[in-house]
Amino acid sequence: MNDRRREPGQASGQTSGQTSLADIAAEAGVSVSTVSRIANGDLGRASAATVAKVQRLIAERGYRPNPVGRSLRGGDSRLVAMLAPNLDNPAMAAIAASTEAALRAAGYVMILCDTHDRPDLQDEYLRAMRSRFAEGFIVVSAVASPELEASLDRREPIVFVNRRNPYGGGPFIGIDNRQAGADAADHLLACGVRAPAVIHPADLSSTIRERVEGFLDRLEERRPGLTVRRCDGPGGNHLDCGYAAAKRLTADGGWPDGILCPSDLMAYGLFRAAGEQGVRIPDDCRPVGIDDNDLNDWIAPWLSSVKIPYQRFGDAIVTSLRDLRAGNSVGEVLLPHRLVRRQSGPAMAEDPA
Amino acid sequence: MNDRRREPGQASGQTSGQTSLADIAAEAGVSVSTVSRIANGDLGRASAATVAKVQRLIAERGYRPNPVGRSLRGGDSRLVAMLAPNLDNPAMAAIAASTEAALRAAGYVMILCDTHDRPDLQDEYLRAMRSRFAEGFIVVSAVASPELEASLDRREPIVFVNRRNPYGGGPFIGIDNRQAGADAADHLLACGVRAPAVIHPADLSSTIRERVEGFLDRLEERRPGLTVRRCDGPGGNHLDCGYAAAKRLTADGGWPDGILCPSDLMAYGLFRAAGEQGVRIPDDCRPVGIDDNDLNDWIAPWLSSVKIPYQRFGDAIVTSLRDLRAGNSVGEVLLPHRLVRRQSGPAMAEDPA
DNA sequence: ACAGTTTAGGCAAACGTTTGCCATGTTCAA
DNA sequence: TTGAACATGGCAAACGTTTGCCTAAACTGT
Structure with missing residues (x-):
C-alpha cells in the first residue's frame, strides 16, 4: 500500500484547486492509470464495476483533464496561435472573431497576438507560442522573418491568411x-x-x-x-x-x-x-x-x-489546419467575393464651408 | 554516473524541439538544478567558473525556460485571459489591442476569448482558462454566471472592464x-x-x-x-x-x-x-x-x-491586475473622458430620392 | 491437471521546471 | 587537531497527464 498516496477527497493543487486524476483515483481506490484510461474512453481495460464507479466520480467531482499536464506529456495542447498585424483594423477583428468561433467549435482555444506587422514581434510570438506547445499557427498578413522561416523548415503547421507565405508555398486562405x-x-x-x-x-x-x-x-x-x-x-x-x-x-x-x-x-x-x-x-x-x-x-x-467573406474564413482556416496536421498536403483556398454596389449617401447636410 | 542521462547536444523533445534545462545541464556536465538556479539569477550557489560556463551555454543554445513546465510546477504561467463579449465591436477591438500591448510589455501573454455575451460561454472560458493556470482574468462587460461567482469566491484575480462586477465589488476600469x-x-x-x-x-x-x-x-x-x-x-x-x-x-x-x-x-x-x-x-x-x-x-x-480613452485602458488594467495579485485592495479606476464635437459632414451627394 | 490466453489493473517513466534538503570538500578559528 | 562555518552542487519530490510494459488472477481448451 502506498502510504504517500493522497487522502481521498483532499484537495490536491495549491495552484489550481481543480480535481486531478489523483483525486479521483484515491477516492475510487484505483490507480491513476486506470482513471486516465477510463477518462479517455478506453473502457476495455477495467471491469464494468470499476468503470462505473470511476465514471460516476468523474461526473460527480466534475473532473476535467488538465491541459497543462497534457501538453507537458506531449499530448495535445488544444492551443492555436493567431498572429495578426493589428487588432484595430476591422478586417482583422472580423477574421479573429470568425476564427475564434470555428476553433472553439473544434475544441481549440485561440491565443491572439498582435504583431504590429513587425518581424521582430512576429518572431517573438512565434517562439513564445512554440514553447507553449501551440499545435498550429495562423498568420494573418505574414511578414518575412527568421523564426517564420525556421518554423517552416520544421514543418510546423502554419496557415497563411490574407497575405501569402513570403517564402512561398503553404496553405493560404484568401480571395482571388x-x-x-x-x-x-x-x-x-x-x-x-x-x-x-x-x-x-x-x-x-x-x-x-x-x-x-x-x-x-x-x-x-x-x-x-x-x-x-x-x-x-x-x-x-x-x-x-x-x-x-x-x-x-x-x-x-x-x-x-x-x-x-x-x-x-x-x-x-x-x-x-x-x-x-x-x-x-x-x-x-x-x-x-x-x-x-x-x-x-x-x-x-x-x-x-x-x-471579402471574412465570416467564412474561420471554417476554412480550421479545415486547412486540420488537414495540415493530418499530414495531407494543403493548397490555397480562395473564397468567393462579390462586389457590393452602394449608389449614394443618405441625406446629409452639405458642408457649410 | 547516471547512464540514463541524455547525451549532450542531443535534441530533447520530440514535442517542442526546444533546448531544455536537461540539454544545457548535460552539455555543461552539471545537474539540472544548478542550471535552473543560474538561469533564474541565483548566482551565489555555484562557482564563478560554473556560472560562466552555464551562462555561455544558455546564451549559445538560446535556452528559454518552458512556460508549460513552469506552470505545471506551480510557478507563474505568464498567462492572462481576457473575456470579451464580441470581437466585432470596434470598442472591444480597441480595448483588446491596448490590453494586449500593455500585457506584453509586462511580460504576459493574453488569451482572448469571445463570450458572445453568453453566461454559458463565459463559464466555459473561465473554467478552461483556470485549468490552463491563467494568472488573471480580465472580463469585459461581464454577465452574471455561476463560474464567475465561484471565481470571485476563490479570490481569483479578476478585473472588470466597462461593466461592473455583477456581484458587486472588485476592481473596475471604465469611465464615469x-x-x-x-x-x-x-x-x-x-x-x-x-x-x-x-x-x-x-x-x-x-x-x-x-x-x-x-x-x-x-x-x-x-x-x-x-x-x-x-x-x-x-x-x-x-x-x-x-x-x-x-x-x-x-x-x-x-x-x-x-x-x-x-x-x-x-x-x-x-x-x-x-x-x-x-x-x-x-x-x-x-x-x-x-x-x-x-x-x-x-x-x-x-x-x-x-x-472613451480605450488606448489607456490597457495600462490601467495591467496595473490593477498587478496590485490585485500583490494582495493590495484595488478599487475603481475611472479614466477621463471628453466630448468630441463634430459639426457637420463633408460635402456629400444628397439623396437623389 | 496443465499450458495458454484473457481480464484487470498497477508501476514507472517521461514531459520541463523549481526548490528544500542533503552531501561533500575546503577554510578557518580555537 | 577538531569542530564549525561556508562553498559548491547534486538528489528527489512535486505539478498532472499518458502509455508501454508488467503481474497477477481467472478462465479456456485439451
Missing part, C-alpha cells in the same frame, strides 16, 4: 485578389467612369499588388491605351495612407471621377480628404474599396466595395 | 458613465436642442443605464419639467438595436432635434434609419454618441461623441 481588382475595374467602367485612378501604400504587399494589377490589367484590356493615374502614400496605417495618397494624387491633376482604394480603410482616408476639399463622394469621385467592412452598410453608403 | 451622459446632455443643450430624446437597448446593462440616467438627470436639472422621449430596441447587436429603436421612436412623434445614443454603434443604426427616411443628420436631428470610435474622424463627421 486579381479578380477582385478586375471586378472593381468593371464596376467603375459600368458606372461611366472615364478617367480612373488608383492609390495604394508605398510598400506593396503581395495582396495589394495583386489587387492593383488585376485592376490595371482589366482596364488595359477593356480600354487599351487609357492612362490610369496612380499614386502611393506612406506605409503603415491604411487610413493615413489613403488620406495622404489622395491628397498627393489630386494636388496635381485634380480629382479623378473614379478610383480604386485597395482596402476600405484607404477609401475612408480618401473620403476625409475629399470632405476637406469640398469634393462630393460618390458624385464627383466614385471610390471602390476592397474588404467591405460591415459598417459600410450603416455609415458608408457612398462606398461600393468588394466583399 | 453618469458624467458622460450629463456631458452629452450639456452638449445637446449647447447646440440649441429643444426636444431631446434617447434610445437604448431593451435590456439595460449597468453601463448603459448609468449613461442614460446621467443624461436624463442633467436635463431635468437644467430644464425642469422637460419631457424627454425615450425608446428602446431589441437587445443584442447595438447596430440593429439603434436602427430599430430609432424607427420605433420616430414612428409616432417624428424625429427629435437631438438624441443620445449611449453607444456609437447605436448612433450608426440611427444614422441608417435617418438616411432611409430622408432625415438629414446632424441638421434635422443631432445625435450624440458615447465611445467615439476611431473611425468617426474619418467617416462619421456628423457624430459628436464622448471619447
Whole structure:
C-alpha cells in the first residue's frame, strides 16, 4: 500500500484547486492509470464495476483533464496561435472573431497576438507560442522573418491568411485578389467612369499588388491605351495612407471621377480628404474599396466595395489546419467575393464651408 | 554516473524541439538544478567558473525556460485571459489591442476569448482558462454566471472592464458613465436642442443605464419639467438595436432635434434609419454618441461623441491586475473622458430620392 | 491437471521546471 | 587537531497527464 498516496477527497493543487486524476483515483481506490484510461474512453481495460464507479466520480467531482499536464506529456495542447498585424483594423477583428468561433467549435482555444506587422514581434510570438506547445499557427498578413522561416523548415503547421507565405508555398486562405481588382475595374467602367485612378501604400504587399494589377490589367484590356493615374502614400496605417495618397494624387491633376482604394480603410482616408476639399463622394469621385467592412452598410453608403467573406474564413482556416496536421498536403483556398454596389449617401447636410 | 542521462547536444523533445534545462545541464556536465538556479539569477550557489560556463551555454543554445513546465510546477504561467463579449465591436477591438500591448510589455501573454455575451460561454472560458493556470482574468462587460461567482469566491484575480462586477465589488476600469451622459446632455443643450430624446437597448446593462440616467438627470436639472422621449430596441447587436429603436421612436412623434445614443454603434443604426427616411443628420436631428470610435474622424463627421480613452485602458488594467495579485485592495479606476464635437459632414451627394 | 490466453489493473517513466534538503570538500578559528 | 562555518552542487519530490510494459488472477481448451 502506498502510504504517500493522497487522502481521498483532499484537495490536491495549491495552484489550481481543480480535481486531478489523483483525486479521483484515491477516492475510487484505483490507480491513476486506470482513471486516465477510463477518462479517455478506453473502457476495455477495467471491469464494468470499476468503470462505473470511476465514471460516476468523474461526473460527480466534475473532473476535467488538465491541459497543462497534457501538453507537458506531449499530448495535445488544444492551443492555436493567431498572429495578426493589428487588432484595430476591422478586417482583422472580423477574421479573429470568425476564427475564434470555428476553433472553439473544434475544441481549440485561440491565443491572439498582435504583431504590429513587425518581424521582430512576429518572431517573438512565434517562439513564445512554440514553447507553449501551440499545435498550429495562423498568420494573418505574414511578414518575412527568421523564426517564420525556421518554423517552416520544421514543418510546423502554419496557415497563411490574407497575405501569402513570403517564402512561398503553404496553405493560404484568401480571395482571388486579381479578380477582385478586375471586378472593381468593371464596376467603375459600368458606372461611366472615364478617367480612373488608383492609390495604394508605398510598400506593396503581395495582396495589394495583386489587387492593383488585376485592376490595371482589366482596364488595359477593356480600354487599351487609357492612362490610369496612380499614386502611393506612406506605409503603415491604411487610413493615413489613403488620406495622404489622395491628397498627393489630386494636388496635381485634380480629382479623378473614379478610383480604386485597395482596402476600405484607404477609401475612408480618401473620403476625409475629399470632405476637406469640398469634393462630393460618390458624385464627383466614385471610390471602390476592397474588404467591405460591415459598417459600410450603416455609415458608408457612398462606398461600393468588394466583399471579402471574412465570416467564412474561420471554417476554412480550421479545415486547412486540420488537414495540415493530418499530414495531407494543403493548397490555397480562395473564397468567393462579390462586389457590393452602394449608389449614394443618405441625406446629409452639405458642408457649410 | 547516471547512464540514463541524455547525451549532450542531443535534441530533447520530440514535442517542442526546444533546448531544455536537461540539454544545457548535460552539455555543461552539471545537474539540472544548478542550471535552473543560474538561469533564474541565483548566482551565489555555484562557482564563478560554473556560472560562466552555464551562462555561455544558455546564451549559445538560446535556452528559454518552458512556460508549460513552469506552470505545471506551480510557478507563474505568464498567462492572462481576457473575456470579451464580441470581437466585432470596434470598442472591444480597441480595448483588446491596448490590453494586449500593455500585457506584453509586462511580460504576459493574453488569451482572448469571445463570450458572445453568453453566461454559458463565459463559464466555459473561465473554467478552461483556470485549468490552463491563467494568472488573471480580465472580463469585459461581464454577465452574471455561476463560474464567475465561484471565481470571485476563490479570490481569483479578476478585473472588470466597462461593466461592473455583477456581484458587486472588485476592481473596475471604465469611465464615469453618469458624467458622460450629463456631458452629452450639456452638449445637446449647447447646440440649441429643444426636444431631446434617447434610445437604448431593451435590456439595460449597468453601463448603459448609468449613461442614460446621467443624461436624463442633467436635463431635468437644467430644464425642469422637460419631457424627454425615450425608446428602446431589441437587445443584442447595438447596430440593429439603434436602427430599430430609432424607427420605433420616430414612428409616432417624428424625429427629435437631438438624441443620445449611449453607444456609437447605436448612433450608426440611427444614422441608417435617418438616411432611409430622408432625415438629414446632424441638421434635422443631432445625435450624440458615447465611445467615439476611431473611425468617426474619418467617416462619421456628423457624430459628436464622448471619447472613451480605450488606448489607456490597457495600462490601467495591467496595473490593477498587478496590485490585485500583490494582495493590495484595488478599487475603481475611472479614466477621463471628453466630448468630441463634430459639426457637420463633408460635402456629400444628397439623396437623389 | 496443465499450458495458454484473457481480464484487470498497477508501476514507472517521461514531459520541463523549481526548490528544500542533503552531501561533500575546503577554510578557518580555537 | 577538531569542530564549525561556508562553498559548491547534486538528489528527489512535486505539478498532472499518458502509455508501454508488467503481474497477477481467472478462465479456456485439451
